Amino acid sequence: MLGNVGMRRVKLNLVILLVLLAILKEVRSHGEQPLSRIAIDKAAFALHDLAYVKASPTILGARGERAEWVTLEFGTSNPSIDDWIGVFSPANFSATTCYGENPRVNPPFLCSAPIKYQYANYSSPEYKVTGKGLLQLQLINQRSDFSFALFSGGLSNPKLMALSNHVAFSNPNAPVYPRIAQGKLWNEMTVTWTSGYGIDEAEPFVEWGPKGGDSIRSPAGTLTFDRTSMCGAPARTVGWRDPGFIHTSFLKELWPNRVYTYKLGHRLYNGRYVWSQKYHFRASPYPGQNSPQRVVIFGDMGKDEADGSNEYNNFQQGSLNTTKQLIQDLNNIDIVFHIGDICYANGYLSQWDQFTAQVEPIASTVPYMIASGNHERDWPGTGSFYGNMDSGGECGVLAETMFYVPTQIRAKFWYSTDYGMFHFCIADTEHDWREGTEQYKFIEKCLASVDRQKQPWLIFLAHRVLGYSSCICYAEEGSFEEPMGRESLQKLWQKYKVDIAIYGHVHNYERTCPIYQNKCTRDEKHHYKGTLNGTIHVVAGGGGASLSTFTTFQTKWSLFKDHDYGFVKLTAFDHSNLLFEYKKSSDGKVYDSFRLSRDYRDILACTVDSCPSMTLAS
Ligand SMILES: [Fe+2]
Structure with missing residues (x-):
């Protein structure tokens, strides 16, 4: 039996272990929503006669603009380096709006998180001395008025010192x-x-x-x-x-x-x-149509703020760069796939408006097809394959409502879509995909339903890495994939001769050789002529969220790795020639590429496990 001291030591060790595990989990999840750092429910009133915030102009969007800059002038007699300014919308965010989850508990003084925030000394380094500052923030039209509050006590112990006048778009309801x-x-x-x-x-x-x-x-x-x-x-x-x-x-x-x-x-x-x-768009080509077709694919982009509001400091630096590169190259892009981890709102709903505003130039012009990721869907006890809390309580509702996807049922996020010579099968890794499940049947049907003479380019997309990745997150667990990923699906990829499978979730870029059952099926690296005999697996999760580390372990199948932000582009020139490019978000230039050249009959011929064994035997 343990004495009191021994018990205490065990308890202490347990606490240390739990804290370490919590830190590790946070580091791995890459999903901290900066707004969650603010302990808004602990906020207290500390209104001060000498503290003030003034916002101008008060009417925004008079000429129909959907984003406008606001200048804040503020001051206090007792400044501190961790004073901060929160933007609230609706402007009335007092306790009267608090929702009584539990009638026995008094509602907090404040119950809505700000839609963005910035430190008071961000653009006024002398604030700590003078107690006066100026700040410019960009607001988007999101259906409500705005107010700005100056807080002391940092993010963890906020005390409201001053509240500004209200600011509003001339038509907050505008489409x-x-x-x-x-x-x-x-x-x-x-x-x-x-x-x-x-x-x-x-x-x-x-x-x-x-x-x-x-x-x-x-x-x-x-x-x-x-x-x-x-x-x-x-x-x-x-x-x-x-x-x-x-x-x-x-x-x-x-x-x-x-x-x-x-x-x-x-x-x-x-x-x-x-x-x-x-707005304008170009209608999609007829399935099988022979014309150049250009597809951009990435995951995990998230959002970022043009005003530098530090909600995403050190978190999603790549997001605005990726968005900028796509906008600059929009004349050379026909369709975009954002394969999960869309905006990392993680339960802070204001972020969805801000994300749709950020991608509007792209998404209003070319089809913006999304897949579901852990940060959209996962929540315990709601039928997600993983029972973690990555969606911050959204449990898929936001993603399923804010974006249209051609699924049979919006809550089951798997679907197929055609674009000219491409056929895409998009899986939903937040729901079970293993053999015998509804999704497995869908994946097989989707892969089987393509006529390769007309649509030679068969692409499999999913959020989590079901194929191969050198992420340290997988390597540490002794796998190079999401457990039960390729074990369940490689038979299908091989049988139906999927050319390329692309994933997000891991925030970097990696490309494999054509591979089947852990073995490279071709030796070339940049130009594949004829059949691949396997599938090329690509991680393209460097859209913007903080980068993932590679393991130092070198595998034979990994041909190219890049620890940076970027996206991939597929160009089908015709039925026999496809170009794959990886571009960095920082400069839009190509850092990795390969070509596929072949005749459609190359795909129809049998290779290892791609035709029933009876056929091979005869
Ligand atoms: Fe993810």
């Missing part, structure tokens, strides 16, 4: 941030956007037509949800923010390759119309 996505049919484009107009106030629609031709109007459906749809905190508590209304319209019977223009509209019941600006 904003359209994102287009391929529909269930090749000749259908969906337009999804956000507004403050519910179905009781207005009818949403898209006015659209071929560029220079006649326009028609297509109706849009409207979705929203309330706090009780969230599965837990912070999404249900301090991170909750009214999501407004999310509309989707289906533009049908498009002419292949034609450029269309469109505008978002709301017809108010008093007869007045509210319009967005005009």
